[in-house]
Each structure stands twice: as structure tokens, then as C-alpha cells.
Amino acid sequence: MTPRDRADQSLEGSLERYLQDKGKGRGGDGGNYRRNAARELERFAEWAAGDRGSDDWIGIVPDDVDREPIFEDLDERVFREYARHLAGDRGLKQNTVQTYYRYISAWCGWCVNEGYLKAHYAQRASAMAPLPEDDGRKPGDQQAWTSEQRHVLTRHVDERARDAVEAYTTLPEDTDPLDKQRARYATLKVARDRALVFVLAYTAVRVGELLRDPNDPRRRGVRWEEISLEDGSMDVYRKKQQWDAASLPDPVISPLRSYRQLMDPPTERWPVFPTxxxxxxxxxxxxxxxxxxxxxxxxxxxxxxxxxxxxxxxxxxxxPPSITTDGARSILQRLSEAAEIDIDHPKHDYLAPHGGRRGMGEVLVRAFGYTVAARYLDNSEEMVRERYSHIEAGELGDVATEALNEIDSLT
Structure with a gap:
């Protein structure tokens, strides 16, 4: 079917097909990309129909026509106007505007491949001209736990767990059974939180690889059968859509072993971090x-x-099901506040899960270089160099300073 054959079809009809193609799991119903893209495509469709924008915005359908927007209404001027709407009418940060426009642009490219459009209008220079320059940063993805923050948080959860274990294991023999159960429950909860914090702080595993993602049925949370404390490894479903082994360094082993002994899961298929x-x-x-x-x-x-x-x-x-990625954020918010951790970040007032991964990246790059860090982080060396370019810049600055001092000493 040619673009001309589909020119009179409504925009709405293509959206679900696109989302299914981009979704994950059976039927393409899952995945974070699908969820985020669906939200932005819905906003674009509403804007195109005249339901979003300024008071005098009537949409992209001609004034004398009473129908829903169709593909024949789309051209580069439409996408230019939407770029202007994103950049000016919603008060979004420049990198967020870029991200939102990319969802619309990706759908436009898919429409070309599927025969809805004859050209990728969204990628034309005139369409993208109103977009602000991208500063190269992803919104909310720049926090990195410092060594001091990591130390304060892990020490806090470790002390809480030790106190709870001691209180539970030293209960008098004549303690009421329900009171003893309450003590065990409280101990399990703080032991779970300690194990979670240590895993996030030292393994650099993505939180979506560790816990349940309600939008992706394949990410149901790591189970005990996927952890080997003897080998120091954990099988996780990676971002690259395949299972892989992640390392469990020494600081993580003891909290996990103690937690497992307390929980004594009935089968290996139990989630490590249940709700x-x-x-x-x-x-x-x-x-x-x-x-x-x-x-x-x-x-x-x-x-x-x-x-x-x-x-x-x-x-x-x-x-039970595993806790979700949002659940982990709530736990870290609570623990960051309880530990009274000093946090200076424009978006997060707590130690966010991705900050643990990024903090370990900082440590690894500085200690062993980009190649080793890339292997541990399950990223390409090129991406690691890009994300931690400030480290290399600082090192080069030190080299330049040393060179200048050497020259000055000779003059």
C-alpha cells in the first residue's frame, strides 16, 4: 500500500500498531518505551485535533472540514508547529523537549516505512528548527552517589539490620507467639532493605534488571535460584534483552546471606526482594x-x-511478587531521609537507584579505566567514555597543569 492509498486514514488508527511493534513481551503490551511513547503520541494526537495548545489553536484539520486528523494533513510545517509548541507552550527543559520530540519523530519514521507517509517530515531541518539545543544530558540521569553518601547509607541500613536481628534472636522463650512473629517480620523487612541497598550500591546492576517492572512482563524481579553466593554472581535480564551474569562483590555477599537465612524461602523460585x-x-x-x-x-x-x-x-x-522499581525508589527515599544524608541535586532529594550504578561507574573508571568499567556496567566502552567524560577531562587538566609547572620550573 502506497502513502497515497493511506493518506485518508486517521492518525489514531496507526498509533496502537506502532506501539505494539515497539512494545515488549507477548503482544507488544509491555516495556517502558511503549508506555512513554504512548503518553507523548496521545498528546500529539490531541494537539493535532485542536484539544491542546493555545486558546486559538484549532488543530491541523482545515477550517472548512469536519473530521479527525488524517495523514494527508501532515507535512513538515505541522511538525515544525508541534516542535514550537513543545519548546514554548509547556515550559519544558530543553533536553526534555528533545526527548518528547524524538518519540513523535520515531513514530513518523515508522509511518514512512509502513506506507502512511511519503517522507519523514519530522526529521527535516525546517521542522526541527524551533527545537532547543540538546545539552547532551538525560533528565534525572546525572545523580551519582558519592563515596561518603554510599558509606553513610550502607552504614545506616547495616546498623538497623544488626539491631533488629539482635532484638529478634534474644527474645525471651516465653514471648507471645504473635509478638515473636512481629519481631521476625520487622527483622525481615530491614534485612531486605539492607540487602537491596548493598546490591544497588555495589553491583551497578540497573534497577529494572533487579526488580519487577509492571510494564514489562519479562522483568519479574530476580529470584533466589538466580543468585549464587558461592560464585559471587547473579543472573539478570539485561537491557540488551538477554540473560547475563552480574558480579556480586564481597560487600554484597554477607547482607544477602544473612537475609536469606532469616527468610528461609520455601523454594528457590521466591523473589529475593518480595513486596x-x-x-x-x-x-x-x-x-x-x-x-x-x-x-x-x-x-x-x-x-x-x-x-x-x-x-x-x-x-x-x-x-509474592517482587517489589517494583517504583517501590525501590520509595524505599530509598525513606532510608535517605532516615540516614540524614546530605544531597545536593536539582531533581532528586534522595539517593535514587540509578545514582548507585553511576557512582560505581565513577569508582571503576577512576580505579581501572574505561575498558574494565564498561564490562562491569554492561555498556560499550564508547558509551562509558561519553558518560564519564568529565573524569578524562579532569585527568587531562591535571596533565596540562603538570606540564605547565614543569615548563615554568625551567624558565
Missing amino acids: FDQRTLAELVREELAERGERPEAITEYRDEYARDLLLALDQDIR
């Missing part, structure tokens, strides 16, 4: 016990015997 959300666990326990043939009264009696549904799930091998 502790009471509402989620209560619903899960009720549904699973009902499927096993238990009557509502019996389920209530079962649950009354436990201080928390997580403990019942452990005893009955009712496998």
Missing part, C-alpha cells in the same frame, strides 16, 4: 488459599494465626 505491601499480600493469600480449596472461614482462621500475611505466605509457599 511487603499488606494489601497486596492479603489479597494474594486469600486468593491462593481459596484456589487450594479452603473455605472463607478457614482462611480467616489461618490469617488470624499470623501477625503478618507475609509470614503465612512463607509457611504456605504462596509466592
Whole structure:
């Protein structure tokens, strides 16, 4: 089908097909790219129909026509106007404007390949002219945990876990069973948080490779069967869409081993970092016990015997879901505040998960160079050099200073 054959088709009709092609998982329903692209394409479609923009904006359909926007209405002037809308009407940062426009441009390119458009109008110079210059930075992706921040946070969670373990293991023998369960639950929670912080701080694994992503069914969170404490390795589903082994350095082993002993998961398929959300666990326990043939009264009696549904799930091998990537951010927000960590960042007032990875990148580049850092970070050396170019610039500055001092000493 040629672009002329599809020129009278509505824009809306192409959006879902594009998102399915770009999505992940069965049916193309998952993935962060699909979610983010869907949001921006919906905004573009609303703008094209006249539902977004200034008060006098009527959309791209001619005044004397009563219909939805179609591909025949699109040309480079439309994309130029949308670039101007992004840059001026929404008060977005320059790199965010670039990111949002790239979603629209990618869809435009797909439309060319699929026969909806005859040319990639969005990539023409006149269409892109209103866009601000990209400063090369990704919004929210520049935080890096410093050595001091890493030390303060890991020391804080380590002390909390040690205190909780001691309180739990030294309970008197005549302690009420429910009180003992509450102590165990509290210990499991701080032990989980400690293990999570240490993994994020020292492995440089992406948080989306470690925990559950609700938008990508393949990322269901790492399980105990995928961790080898003896070998110091962990299998994760990488950003490049394949399984790979990540290293577990020495600081991570002890928190994970202690946490595993406390939890004593009923099977290796249990998530390493399960959710502790009471509402989620209560619903899960009720549904699973009902499927096993238990009557509502019996389920209530079962649950009354436990201080928390997580403990019942452990005893009955009712496998909970992993915490999500958003859940990890909430945990780090809470811990950063409790540890009273000094944070100076324009976007994050807490130690964000990606900052742990970036902080380890800083350490590795400075200690072993770009090649070793690239292998540990599961990135190309070219990308690592680009993202940590400030390190090389600083080193070259030191070399230049040393050279100038040497010349000055000879004159």
C-alpha cells in the first residue's frame, strides 16, 4: 500500500500498531518505551485535533472540514508547529523537549516505512528548527552517589539490620507467639532493605534488571535460584534483552546471606526482594488459599494465626511478587531521609537507584579505566567514555597543569 492509498486514514488508527511493534513481551503490551511513547503520541494526537495548545489553536484539520486528523494533513510545517509548541507552550527543559520530540519523530519514521507517509517530515531541518539545543544530558540521569553518601547509607541500613536481628534472636522463650512473629517480620523487612541497598550500591546492576517492572512482563524481579553466593554472581535480564551474569562483590555477599537465612524461602523460585505491601499480600493469600480449596472461614482462621500475611505466605509457599522499581525508589527515599544524608541535586532529594550504578561507574573508571568499567556496567566502552567524560577531562587538566609547572620550573 502506497502513502497515497493511506493518506485518508486517521492518525489514531496507526498509533496502537506502532506501539505494539515497539512494545515488549507477548503482544507488544509491555516495556517502558511503549508506555512513554504512548503518553507523548496521545498528546500529539490531541494537539493535532485542536484539544491542546493555545486558546486559538484549532488543530491541523482545515477550517472548512469536519473530521479527525488524517495523514494527508501532515507535512513538515505541522511538525515544525508541534516542535514550537513543545519548546514554548509547556515550559519544558530543553533536553526534555528533545526527548518528547524524538518519540513523535520515531513514530513518523515508522509511518514512512509502513506506507502512511511519503517522507519523514519530522526529521527535516525546517521542522526541527524551533527545537532547543540538546545539552547532551538525560533528565534525572546525572545523580551519582558519592563515596561518603554510599558509606553513610550502607552504614545506616547495616546498623538497623544488626539491631533488629539482635532484638529478634534474644527474645525471651516465653514471648507471645504473635509478638515473636512481629519481631521476625520487622527483622525481615530491614534485612531486605539492607540487602537491596548493598546490591544497588555495589553491583551497578540497573534497577529494572533487579526488580519487577509492571510494564514489562519479562522483568519479574530476580529470584533466589538466580543468585549464587558461592560464585559471587547473579543472573539478570539485561537491557540488551538477554540473560547475563552480574558480579556480586564481597560487600554484597554477607547482607544477602544473612537475609536469606532469616527468610528461609520455601523454594528457590521466591523473589529475593518480595513486596511487603499488606494489601497486596492479603489479597494474594486469600486468593491462593481459596484456589487450594479452603473455605472463607478457614482462611480467616489461618490469617488470624499470623501477625503478618507475609509470614503465612512463607509457611504456605504462596509466592509474592517482587517489589517494583517504583517501590525501590520509595524505599530509598525513606532510608535517605532516615540516614540524614546530605544531597545536593536539582531533581532528586534522595539517593535514587540509578545514582548507585553511576557512582560505581565513577569508582571503576577512576580505579581501572574505561575498558574494565564498561564490562562491569554492561555498556560499550564508547558509551562509558561519553558518560564519564568529565573524569578524562579532569585527568587531562591535571596533565596540562603538570606540564605547565614543569615548563615554568625551567624558565
